[in-house]
Amino acid sequence: MKMRNPPVNSLSLEFLTELLISLEKLENDKTFRGIIITSDCPGIFSAGLDLLEMYGRDPAHCAEYWKAVQELWLRVYLSNLVVIGAINGISPAGGCLLSLSCDYRVLANNPKYAIGLNETLLGIIAPFWFKDVLVNTIGHRAAERALQLGFLFPPSDALQVGIVDQVVPEDQVQSTARSVMAQWLAIPDHARQLTKNLVRKPTADRLLQQRDADIQNFVRFISRDSIQKSLHVYLEKLKQKKG
Numbered sequence: 001m002k003m004r005n006p007p008v009n010s011l012s013l014e015f016l017t018e019l020l021i022s023l024e025k026l027e028n029d030k031t032f033r034g035i036i037i038t039s040d041c042p043g044i045f046s047a048g049l050d051l052l053e054m055y056g057r058d059p060a061h062c063a064e065y066w067k068a069v070q071e072l073w074l075r076v077y078l079s080n081l082v083v084i085g086a087i088n089g090i091s092p093a094g095g096c097l098l099s100l101s102c103d104y105r106v107l108a109n110n111p112k113y114a115i116g117l118n119e120t121l122l123g124i125i126a127p128f129w130f131k132d133v134l135v136n137t138i139g140h141r142a143a144e145r146a147l148q149l150g151f152l153f154p155p156s157d158a159l160q161v162g163i164v165d166q167v168v169p170e171d172q173v174q175s176t177a178r179s180v181m182a183q184w185l186a187i188p189d190h191a192r193q194l195t196k197n198l199v200r201k202p203t204a205d206r207l208l209q210q211r212d213a214d215i216q217n218f219v220r221f222i223s224r225d226s227i228q229k230s231l232h233v234y235l236e237k238l239k240q241k242k243g
């Protein structure tokens with residue numbers, strides 16, 4: 001699955017909906033046993049959640065958006081398919097969550113391709129389920145530092161901390177992902193799927209048990225004047241960077 005939402009594969013409501021529909025189709029087609037998620041935007045896996053879906057929007061829109069974010073995460077995280085991330089670009093925040101929700105992550109060895117939950121750098125916070133997935137992946141202490149400082153790990157650090165499973169030369173990302181897929185597909189589906197569910201269900205259940213409350217918390221948080229100001233400043237910084 002090649003993500004194509006130029007210029008930066010930001011996860012807008014429309015794009016999230018497209019991804020959800022595509023995933024659902026693949027899940028329902030029994031001839032598919034695995035997917036490799038990668039990007040069609042040069043140098044960018046995904047710029048994460050679309051800030052324009054959260055900035056200057058009314059509460060109803062923010063609630064609809066957050067529901068779609070939850071939905072995509074649950075679908076990828078709990079997918080019965082083998083999901084491999086072929087991460088061929090930078091992957092901050094929501095882009096990192098998408099990567100972390102794969103069963104295996106292969107990152108291209110380019111110092112620009114940083115990955116991490118950088119929410120604090122925007123003046124916002126990572127929701128508890130983003131945090132849970134990071135803690136599950138790199139452990140409590142490393143996650144505690146990474147989250148507070150908004151670390152974006154370059155490939156060598158990402159491998160060391162375990163946020164990705166493999167770092168390979170850029171031209172080998174897709175072929176490596178395909179070899180990894182072959183290994184995973186060698187395992188009988190039912191055994192692998194039940195095991196995946198056993199490991200991941202408790203984390204997913206934490207959100208499933210409080211989805212509506214999570215949406216309300218998000219809407220309250222994102223609607224605060226101080227948070228809207230932080231988003232404004234961050235968006236302006238992105239604009240100014242262009243010069």
Ligand SMILES: CCCCCCCC/C=C\C=C\CC(=O)SCCNC(=O)CCNC(=O)[C@H](O)C(C)(C)COP(=O)(O)OP(=O)(O)OC[C@H]1O[C@@H](n2cnc3c(N)ncnc32)[C@H](O)[C@@H]1OP(=O)(O)O
Pocket residue numbers: 007008010044046047048049050051052090092093094095118119122124125126127128217218221222235238239241242
């Ligand atoms: C009580 C508790 C309750 C809990 C509440 C929880 C609250 C949680 C709330 C939100 C969580 C959010 C998670 C996220 O994912 S936030 C998004 C994080 N993403 C980033 O920080 C990445 C920002 N972008 C960049 O750093 C760069 O754009 C980069 C991806 C490196 C690409 O750089 P470059 O190729 O130079 O491209 P430009 O910077 O020029 O960008 C091109 C245009 O795209 C726009 N852009 C970029 N990123 C985003 C984005 N995430 N959303 C929307 N738009 C984006 C950028 O502004 C440029 O636009 P334009 O051409 O109009 O100027």
